[in-house]
Amino acid sequence: MKAVIKEKPGYGAILADVPLPRPGPGEVLIEVKATSICGTDHHIYIWNEWAQKRIKPPQIMGHEFVGEVVELGPGVKSAKVGELVSAETHIVCGQCKQCLLGEKHVCQNTKILGVDRDGCFAEYVTVPEENLWRNDPSVPAAFLSIQEPLGNAVHTVMAGETRGRSVAVFGCGPIGLMAIGVARAVGATFVAAVDINEYRLDIARKMKADLVINANEMDPVTAIMDETRGQGVDVVLEMSGARPVFSQIFKVARPGGRVSLLGLPDKAVDLDISNEIVMRGIQIQGITGRRMWDTWVMTRELLQSGKLDLSPVVTHHLDLADYARGMDLMTSGNCGKVVLYPRGVK
Amino acid sequence: MKAVIKEKPGYGAILADVPLPRPGPGEVLIEVKATSICGTDHHIYIWNEWAQKRIKPPQIMGHEFVGEVVELGPGVKSAKVGELVSAETHIVCGQCKQCLLGEKHVCQNTKILGVDRDGCFAEYVTVPEENLWRNDPSVPAAFLSIQEPLGNAVHTVMAGETRGRSVAVFGCGPIGLMAIGVARAVGATFVAAVDINEYRLDIARKMKADLVINANEMDPVTAIMDETRGQGVDVVLEMSGARPVFSQIFKVARPGGRVSLLGLPDKAVDLDISNEIVMRGIQIQGITGRRMWDTWVMTRELLQSGKLDLSPVVTHHLDLADYARGMDLMTSGNCGKVVLYPRGVK
């Protein structure tokens, strides 16, 4: 089969013919219909510092997808050939304290698809049965393929109350953009969006953010405090990972407010713990992965009900063979989600 | 009446005769039975940086007390002469969003007794009726006088689940010491206590901490990780305000764990947001004041039921006139709570 492979350390990846993978015990073989590019895939492609430490080439890239179950490995219990599935990409142990407490997203023995084992930028991929998510075939394939990052957005937004709450999203990458739509769908009454890329701020407008701020043109703190009559917002979603943003997010959160952190700054950040966090009673949450499986139930409900429209976020549909163009788009920042089709764009 | 007054900027305070205060509209006059010294009082006494910015002498010091209502100002509705009361020291507006949402402890217009108005290191003090807390006379006066800092401990401990949870308390000042007892009383199954002062670690032992760590003698991270078989604790309570501790607390919190911050570091702190907070799904909470009034209900229940014994924490009983000795004890660190009695120690 054809697959995009991180063949060796260094920039780039190759498209190659590789043997069809076989599903091991408890695994299924899936024919990939659509797969989308994550920031993590891009990190691996450009071979950044994190990738150099974590990835062991050669390995098939990719982890976000929708596809059809075409073969069952030995001992598979519930999966069936023909099911239209996506996958939770975190393969967890089920035995550690976190798993037992229902906090599998912070399992201390997590393995990740496309990071710790072969991924889905390919015609076929194998996945443990426990990681499958059954899809509603009436939802467009492109949307189904991006449920995993949508799950990051849902997890972050839903990590606290949003109903009747004001929200500020810092960082309008694909997850930030989806978070705007999710926040509106789950009752937020005001959503501000902050970025410095006009292409992405345009998408933020299409996702119906109430206030769109280009941080190169105006100070986000001033803009948000003015708009909220000096009160600040109830909820801040940090989705940029940009260090300078950490000097802004606590200033726009109201006393007692929530600051949920998804972005990954590349170095340590200086925080004024006393004045910005303790004395103001701020709640901070590190967010990683998706809750298994309540986050996924939520993504399904939002997509099926039509309460969340992801059209503005999916900006590019490419043949899998055009993966390099997809990666270049990611480098430019002038894209939302880029979806790749192993059988070609129809 | 006699009162301890911060007469002017600079180190120290004086004991002086001052006119009896009159209760304003909606206020009551209280005869103080016992009053205890808070770290904040000590800051004012030694005139540290914070005090220089915030305090406007001359002003009567003190905010923790128990006393009897002796006179009602005009328009008082529910208070009665003869009631044995303490007071919530945060005087809140009741109108801002935080107050309306039941988060009065982060009211954005808070005034504090003994900080923004005359306090209770005196024979009498006036307090707004809304701030009164009715006491159970069967509880010893010394314990009643320290309910306000006990409330800080209760608020911090109770800010998340504790039942069946392991807890590490960093900082064994009076609030940290009380937090040990509170955590045990509300279902924690393991409590570690960390400090560098042996006097206070001895009290931690009396409060029945399961593991007592002198950070000058062993590494708290190693000690706690060993004791928890590498898992870390469910809950960390930061009550030291010491900056170096911030490089330890996230390492001993299990993935998905809670880190509640009460201590006030004097400068900004460097945090490895990505690896220590986001990727591990840590929950952080800034804790200030006490929830009105669920925290107080809890302090009452714990004290009345005998589930919490504060005897080891109250180390010194002094005449009010000996306030300077109390302040020296605070400077030395070789004390728990120091309680002052305007009518003398019986």
Place this chain on the structure above:
Amino acid sequence: MKAVIKEKPGYGAILADVPLPRPGPGEVLIEVKATSICGTDHHIYIWNEWAQKRIKPPQIMGHEFVGEVVELGPGVKSAKVGELVSAETHIVCGQCKQCLLGEKHVCQNTKILGVDRDGCFAEYVTVPEENLWRNDPSVPAAFLSIQEPLGNAVHTVMAGETRGRSVAVFGCGPIGLMAIGVARAVGATFVAAVDINEYRLDIARKMKADLVINANEMDPVTAIMDETRGQGVDVVLEMSGARPVFSQIFKVARPGGRVSLLGLPDKAVDLDISNEIVMRGIQIQGITGRRMWDTWVMTRELLQSGKLDLSPVVTHHLDLADYARGMDLMTSGNCGKVVLYPRGVK
């Protein structure tokens, strides 16, 4: 001033000239702009069993309103002449355990405006300052006047998770109708509405219920179970008070689901505790009043943001003098909210 008075036991009420009330200590005098008829007012008007036990005529009727503060009683602290206000109609003690725990809506010493003291079907009304709610003047007066029953709807809907949840509303009186809109605004992805009155079911359609069931024409249990592929709904809101409905609501709630009860059946109800509640892990909540003040904050956010449009619910605007026609409309059931204007409909 003119006022609608329950003059004596028995059916009906009169419009009469009465002395202008004077605001007592801590109270304000309000000029009523608009006031709406509640089911409770109707009970008092028709003099049902409950009213006979609770009401002591003569008394001015009414408790839902919007108006302007025109005079301050002695000792009023924060209210100002000219403010546009509504009122929480439950006057609570602030001292009982429920009040201290922030559960003022179940204060055990509650007095109710228009039930236990003179109400607002009049040109002026007095209200304790603590019960005032500041309004946004940009919201139409009719909507502001019905925030108290809207608060019942908000309280019931918000008493548990709604985001991504399916909801069934039994009973499409005004509160049920508003609950449909609230549920949709706070993230419900499916809302079924059940009643037997076509007039009200038409309004349910206008509030955008996804499934509207006339229980006289089809079995609500069958209809809801079919629509949810046999799963049942996540949330049931019982707003009819009709006893036969209690044999339906537990059958349509999914295992682990929530059943919130606002309606007041007139007699005891038989429940199959074992099979319908215990073995299915159902959560039941009695809902009364509104949470002070988070429910009100939520009503404000929903109204200000435009996320909730109450236009279909407010069906009649009448002069206060036409109160009898309003009451007849209530008897017929062919109305939503009926709003009365002391100065006449403009």
Place this chain on the structure above:
Amino acid sequence: MKAVIKEKPGYGAILADVPLPRPGPGEVLIEVKATSICGTDHHIYIWNEWAQKRIKPPQIMGHEFVGEVVELGPGVKSAKVGELVSAETHIVCGQCKQCLLGEKHVCQNTKILGVDRDGCFAEYVTVPEENLWRNDPSVPAAFLSIQEPLGNAVHTVMAGETRGRSVAVFGCGPIGLMAIGVARAVGATFVAAVDINEYRLDIARKMKADLVINANEMDPVTAIMDETRGQGVDVVLEMSGARPVFSQIFKVARPGGRVSLLGLPDKAVDLDISNEIVMRGIQIQGITGRRMWDTWVMTRELLQSGKLDLSPVVTHHLDLADYARGMDLMTSGNCGKVVLYPRGVK
């Protein structure tokens, strides 16, 4: 091997030699060290109405146990020979909405060990790997064998706040008795216990209930209201299943209080929904099974830490061959937990 078998419809059971069971795919074979008698086993033994409908003899009885894994079926992934285990007796589907939302205890496709398949009143039993719970060998075997009903107690107690709360337990069967100890261990500051059997009330005293009420000798409502100065308790745990108790439990719950229902009344119960539930804002919860796996984590923490001593509850230790005597004890009510040992009592 030897096993206690419900051979045919009707009263009783037999001890017989049966073939050693074989572990199927994903199952393990366990050598039973200790197994305890549940009320459900007793229902099957005396062949009550429920048993007649649900049980299909012949079948090995029993579901509560501790034992050692001695053989692994094909495809077993994590279990190991030699592990000391107990089992969650609810075998769930993992696919229904409840399972996906983390509410596996209300899975709609649940099968129960000893009810829907052969149980553990035997020398050996087979259990699906997913249902295993790893035990701490330092805890006595008798306590490990009763973790499943202890889990019912923990689940019920922990279904809401208990810290600083007052609790009333109606019904002092083994689960009620364990609930007393659990409530105290997790911060309850007052626990009342109600029953009519003096043998069991004596155990309630040993579990350190603060108030022990024999309902044949005094009215529980009067007794509890007196003791709580007319306020009622914060939490009621209904563990009797006795219908008359339902006219008491809502009267002793404070407004806004919680009533958790575990007992299974044999017929429908009349409830005054309006006055006892809605107008008082009561929270009711049907409780079934145990949360997977947070309830089990909690049972482990409570047992390991020594915060919960079950000694008073385990009243009888018998050879498995004496099962009939155990059943007779259950009929008499003069017992706590009865533990059976296939290899004999040591």
